[in-house]
Amino acid sequence: MHKIYICLLVLTTLILTSCNRTGVPMLSTGVSGTEGLPAEQLSFAKFKDIPIPDGSVMDMNNTVIFGSDDEWFGRLSLIPNLSHAETFDFFRYEMPNLNWKEITNVRSTSSVLSYEKENRVVTIQITNSYGKTLCAVNMSPKKQ
Structure with a gap:
């Protein structure tokens, strides 16, 4: 009975720890994000076509x-x-440095900037929440 209890405990531990992984997808450099920098910082390496503050x-x-x-x-x-x-x-100021052409912008409590480049369009929404600035960069293919 003691062996069954230990096996169940080990199995439960393995299942729970496998659900808690925080790795990021493989980057172009071939480095996985589970070591070194936190995943939140390492992942920015994937976005070479937009500026990140x-x-x-x-x-x-x-x-x-x-x-x-x-x-x-x-x-x-x-x-x-x-x-x-x-x-x-x-x-x-930074989007044009990466060859993005401004379409429009609205500066307000919920600011929006829109840009186009080749076959893509990006809309950047900037808001505030609980004293923090939040930014959503929405990238989509440009309608042909």
Whole structure:
């Protein structure tokens, strides 16, 4: 009976620990995100075609990404280490440096910036919540 109890305990522990993995998808460098930098920081290496403010943290619960490199689409949610106004200005000045063409922008309590580049469109929404700046970068294919 004691052996059965130990086997059940080991099996339960293995099942529970396997559900608690926080690794990130394989990066283009071939390095998995389970060692070294936290997953929230290491994952930014995948987004070479958009600027990311220094000190930003990825909101993994609200990020949904498909594809990789310059072909990704989905929603990248991040918490920048900047104020709402600084985040707006950051994207407004840095996006053209990566060849994004501004379509429009609205600066308000919920700011929005829209850009296009080749066959893609990106909309950046900046809001505040509980004293933090929140930023959602929504990337999609451009309608042909």
